[in-house]
Amino acid sequence: MRRALSALTALVSLAAVAACSPATPSTAPGPAPSTLKDAFAGRFLVGAALNESQFTEQDSRGVPIVKAQFNTVTPENILKWENVHPRHGEYAFDAPDRYVAFGERNGMFIVGHTLVWHQQTPRWVFFDASGSRVSRDTLLARLRDHIQTVVGRYKGRIKGWDVVNEAVDEDGSLRKSLWLEIIGPDYIEKAFQWANEADPQAELYYNDYSVENAPKRNGIVALVKNLQAKGIRVTAVGLQGHNRLDWPTLAQQDSTIGAFVALGVKVAITELDIDVLPRATRAQTADVSLSAAPSAGLNPYAAGLPDSVQQALAKRYADLFGVYMKHRDAITRVTFWGVTDGDSWLNGWPVRGRTSYPLLFDRAGKPKPAFDAVIRATERPAFVP
Numbered sequence: 001m002r003r004a005l006s007a008l009t010a011l012v013s014l015a016a017v018a019a020c021s022p023a024t025p026s027t028a029p030g031p032a033p034s035t036l037k038d039a040f041a042g043r044f045l046v047g048a049a050l051n052e053s054q055f056t057e058q059d060s061r062g063v064p065i066v067k068a069q070f071n072t073v074t075p076e077n078i079l080k081w082e083n084v085h086p087r088h089g090e091y092a093f094d095a096p097d098r099y100v101a102f103g104e105r106n107g108m109f110i111v112g113h114t115l116v117w118h119q120q121t122p123r124w125v126f127f128d129a130s131g132s133r134v135s136r137d138t139l140l141a142r143l144r145d146h147i148q149t150v151v152g153r154y155k156g157r158i159k160g161w162d163v164v165n166e167a168v169d170e171d172g173s174l175r176k177s178l179w180l181e182i183i184g185p186d187y188i189e190k191a192f193q194w195a196n197e198a199d200p201q202a203e204l205y206y207n208d209y210s211v212e213n214a215p216k217r218n219g220i221v222a223l224v225k226n227l228q229a230k231g232i233r234v235t236a237v238g239l240q241g242h243n244r245l246d247w248p249t250l251a252q253q254d255s256t257i258g259a260f261v262a263l264g265v266k267v268a269i270t271e272l273d274i275d276v277l278p279r280a281t282r283a284q285t286a287d288v289s290l291s292a293a294p295s296a297g298l299n300p301y302a303a304g305l306p307d308s309v310q311q312a313l314a315k316r317y318a319d320l321f322g323v324y325m326k327h328r329d330a331i332t333r334v335t336f337w338g339v340t341d342g343d344s345w346l347n348g349w350p351v352r353g354r355t356s357y358p359l360l361f362d363r364a365g366k367p368k369p370a371f372d373a374v375i376r377a378t379e380r381p382a383f384v385p
């Protein structure tokens, strides 16, 4: 009995040592972890953007995947201004409340997306009843009320906010949005200040797409430096990660993450997907206002994805995760923009009605070869430039 007990004690202490040691990626291919959140435990969180049928638990295919695979969630649409604050003085918190409750029930790190954006913001925010632009002071007051109300309601529950989304143009200058034109460039610092006041513990992010292109990245580096110089709290830069098979290069991805690490901020990959369909526009962009006419040539895989492309997608995901693994100390989370291929915004943008394959789970909810490639990323050497 005593021998059995001491063997048990030895086993328990071995397990405790193993649990405390930093995870060392094994080089011998053993059984792969079965979930994304387990595969990257101790490195970064892994998440997905949820639509309403997911956080209300109606999507019987998507929900089990979300619960099993992810430990952080982002709302794809319901916290955008037009949804949460559609009319002056009128907030719509039913859906966001259900989203936050879903995240809490499942013990997830809950993200808020997004407080300030040039898209999906109703006209009443910027214009008065006669159609004239409101004054700087009026718009500042509206912005402050919005941030205090929305962030305040979920204080301590939504753990990180995309405070400002897509405020920088492709050339690195500030986007000529109504926010900039009516308030001036300080709308960005005001938004961060008010978000900080409303929840001093929440992580605060600047979030954008195509940051890997040097002019835009340089503009965002300058913006973050400027905020830091003014003592404004910015926790992380969100790299949306709306990628293609051939963009960005791994070197671009690596140096972009490195540029923000050098500023002392964290990095989150916030909206990851990889578009395998032909380019419909020349620009490398995720600008939701773009649209292009449908044509058969732009929708080549309507009947299914050829194996060669499936494998190329898996390799591309593996390569990108190699870069994320290199920067695992700086990366807080990697969030996919959708759960299954059928959920992706890329089925409708910039061409309506395409059949897109950008994620790790297929339309039936089955893991794709890309899933296996990602889950094994910790076993491979990280990216070396």
Ligand code: G3I
Binding pocket: 076, 077, 080, 119, 120, 165, 209, 240, 271, 286, 287, 288, 345
């Ligand atoms: O809910 C309405 C529905 O009632 C209506 O019948 C239907 C008609 O078009 O529209 C539905 O709303 C759509 C909504 O997605 C939900 O499906 C909006 O029109 C459509 O504009 C909206 O698109 C979203 C887009 O942002 C604009 O907000 C996409 O789902 C969402 O994936 C996309 O996400 C953005 C990030 O927020 C920021 N970064 C880029 C990323 C991809 O564009």
